[in-house]
Amino acid sequence: MILRYPMALTLLLLSAASCSTPAMAEDLEEDLFHFFDEFKHECVRNCSADPGPRECRYRIRLEWFMTMSKACFDCPRNLTDCFRPHCITGDGVERALLSVNRQLSGPGIHVCEGDTVIAEVHNFMEMGEGTSVHWHGMHQVGTQHMDGVSMVTQCPINAHSSFTYRFAASPAGTHYWHSHSGLQRSEGIFGPLVVRQAADPHAGLYDTDQPEHTLLLSDWFHELGATKFAAHHYSNGDNKPKGLIINGRGAFAPSSASDPQTPRYVLRVRSGLRHRVRVISNAILNCPFVLSVANHSLLVIATDGAPVVPIEVDSLIIYAGERFDFVLTADRPPGNYLLMVAGLADCDSRFTMARQSAIVSYAGIDETPLQGAGNPAYSDMLGRPGGRQLNPFNRAPDANHIDVTSLRTPAGWPPADHLTIDGPVDAKFYLAFDFEVVNNSRYHHPAYYPISAVRKSDGHLYTPQINNVALHMPPAPLLYQFDDVLQSHICNNTDFDPSLETEFKACHHGLRLGVNKTVELVLIDKGFTFDASHPFHLHGHYFRVIGMEKLGKNVSVAEVKRRDSAGLLRRNLDRPVMKDTVIVPDGGYTVLRFRTDNPGVWLLHCHLEFHVEIGMGLLLLVGDAASWSAGVPANFPRCGSWKGPGPDRRWQQRELRLAETHRLHMTALGLAAAGAVLLAALLSVFLTRRFGLRSNPVQNIETVSEAVSYGSLKAPQLTF
Ligand SMILES: [Cu+2]
Incomplete structure (x- = not known):
């Protein structure tokens, strides 16, 4: 025991000496983090x-x-420090993540x-x-x-x-x-x-398509999402995001004017060139983003990956899970221009005015003077007044507000015609949602604090549900452990049982669909409780958005059905846009069509994190369970048995070779530094232990699966 300490100290000194060489620092970095x-x-x-x-x-x-x-050292007082490895600035506010x-x-x-x-x-x-x-x-x-x-x-x-x-x-x-x-x-x-x-059908419309021109937008809390979730669902905490980040960066309002700000993302462009910019919304809460670039227009050429007939706008609104690609032509006097993103709905001027900007910097122009300036006022970040806007928020379209049903898929695209949806519809479903006034047993104890006994200001919770049903996740993956899930717990309510309007129901909310059918979904946002907007995302498929309309402040399912029977729902079958995420106007509907050409279990859900987390989703069960599991490897990890496939073999071989190289390298350095064979051997033992630890995550699945049995599956008790 006593001897160990000097030895450890020697080794520490040695490794410190070795680490001081740049090559070694690089190797350690590569080895520990890859x-x-x-x-x-x-x-x-x-x-x-x-x-x-x-x-x-x-x-x-x-x-x-x-x-x-x-890892951020003196950031933001020293701007360079904000770009150090592992320095995550977010919007400059400290939080765990x-x-x-x-x-x-x-x-x-x-x-x-x-x-x-x-x-x-x-x-x-x-x-x-x-x-x-x-x-x-x-x-x-x-x-x-x-x-x-x-x-x-x-x-x-x-x-x-x-x-x-x-x-x-x-x-x-x-x-x-x-x-x-x-x-x-x-x-x-x-x-x-x-x-x-x-x-790319639009290749002729742009000169550059750089990875650096990808912008991932997200609303950003100044606390843990879990804290915000618990506060909102069990107490009276709000659900309004304070901040917004662009590619993980941004500047939040400093506590005093003299405080330096964390740097914003810089999009470097070259004068005269047409740059393809790809934008993604990772919005967590009800925070649609309006995006615009000062003094520049946006030529939108794709959404959710699919090309559209190009359309020029001044701003676009992007909802959680959506993507838009646009061409930004650097045709203004060389300088710095702000790409502005402002949050609407729960992020708007009534609440947090969450906003952020990136700097579009022309080649040869220094952007650092702008970095200290912070974001403009919220009202100046909403796009050019009177300008043309794509994908408007909760309003009827007009000449200046163009909804996605006006977008067209380019003629002849996609090359295969498997997305043809103008044939007969094999199945049609109405999926209606709202924040329901039900005694959600997860958040309102029926005896101690039922919804009827809790004041709104104390955290009276309305539950977002589809067809009055909450999706409760199965206790095992439905795709390949279908028989481990109680079939009686799979349910839906496409007939709209009136008793569920007041009674909380949760189940493995699922809809069975045949293979290679044309399915039409009429999504209805009843909109009685709040003016929310729910972006719906479908896994595994594109759909065509063939109709969308805001009918009023709110609307009943019966009214939408009546209009549909009377032929009054808007449907366009002329090259409608292909998407996988779409908004449904509050008090209105969106009509989707798709082919069930991809058998499996696919989630259709609201992409707002707090909504899907408490059950605003639906599983589309396309085809039969036997065909789903046939495509899954026999040794795929199962819930309840914990038998894993182990790592990818070739990858592991490469890892082992890499570790071996490092061992030799570090041993040689140890020898040179110590000049003693004994110490080198000790070092080697030390390093072997160290590397043994490093490779644990790769080996863990197999080790655990062989050693431990976790017993059988049990479904938790809920209201089914
Ligand atoms: Cu939602």
Whole structure:
């Protein structure tokens, strides 16, 4: 025991000496974190010149971290410090977060259509929570078990474990990835996913398409999402985001005018060139973003990955989960211009005025003087007054407010006509939602604090539900453990049982659909309780948005049905836009059509985190259970048995080789520094232990699965 300390000290000194060489610092960094540079990854390339396909490997490390941590040193007083490795600034306000590779946003994945994405997700979250990653926009044809929805398509990845996603990058376009477990998306687990294509129908409209021109927008709390969630659902905490970030950066109002501000994201452009800009909304709460660029117009060319007939606007509104691509032509006098994003609804001037900007900086112009200036007033960030706006918020369209039903898919696109939806409709469903006044047993104890006994100001909770049913997640992934889920707990209410208007119901909310059918969904936002807006996202498919209309402040299902019978619902079948996320006007409807050409269990849900978390979703069960599980590998991790597939073998081999190289390298340095064989051997033992620890997450699944049995599945007791 006594001897150990001097030895440890010697080793510490030695390793400190070794670390002082840049090469060693780099190796340690590579070894402990394996972070990749999103802009220099080998798969970032010109997809016309080099379409591939390639195998693109990524390592994603999820862990708790802090904004403005010690890694930020003297940021923001010293601006350079704000760009140090692992310095996550957010909007400059200190908070705990879940980080991906100690970055915010998580690193972007930029590939070409048809590449295989191989993403190894390591769960280093110390609080022990499970996780999963959803590839928002990927259709996962034939690989539905890679869709990343906990308890639908996979078991959560346990703490101290890893899981490798492997799927074909398709369809092309601007997408993103985010955690699909609990509230982790609100804590920071999200990043861009851009799939470029060899033959883009709009290639002639832009000169550059750089990964650096991808903008991931998010509302941003100044506390944990979990704290905000608990405060809002169990007490009278609000659900209004304070801040907003663009690519993980931004400046929040400082406490005094002399306080320096954290830097905003800089979008570098070149005079005279047309730049393709890709925008993604990771909105967590009801915070639609209006985006505009000072003195520049936006030529919108795609949404949710799919091309649209180009349309020029002054601003666009993007809802949670949506994506828009536009061409920004640098045709103004060289200078710095603000790209402005302002939050509407729960982020507007009645509440938090959440807003943020990025700096569009022309080549040769220094943007640093602007960095200290902070954001303009909220009212100056809403787009040019009287300007043309795409995707308006809760209002009827007119010449200056163009909703997405006015967008058209370019003629001849997509090349395959599998999305034809103008044939007969095989099945039609009305899906109506609102914040229902029901005694939600999760948040209102029926005896101690029923909804009827709690004042609104004390946290009386309205429950967002679809067809008066809350989606309660199954206790095992339906996709391949269908028989482990009680069939009686799968339900829906497409007949609108009136008793459920006042009685809370939760179940594995599901709708069975046949394969290769044309399905029409009429989404209705009844809008009686609040003026909210719910963006709906469908996994595994594109849909066509064929109709959308705001009918009034609110509307009943009966009224929409009556109008439909009378032929009064708007339907356009002339090249309607392809999307996977769409808004439903409050007090109105949106009509979608899609082909059920991708069998599996697919989530259709509101993309606001607090809403889906308490059940505003529906599972589309396309085809039969036997066909779903046939596509899932036999050794895929199961819930309740914890038998895992182990790591990707080739990846692991590469890891072992890498570790071996480091061992040799570090041993050699140890020898040189100490000049003693004995010490080198001790060092080697020390390092072996260290590296043994490092590779644990990779090996963990197998070790645990062989050693431990976790017993049988039990469904929790709820109101079914
Ligand atoms: Cu919602």
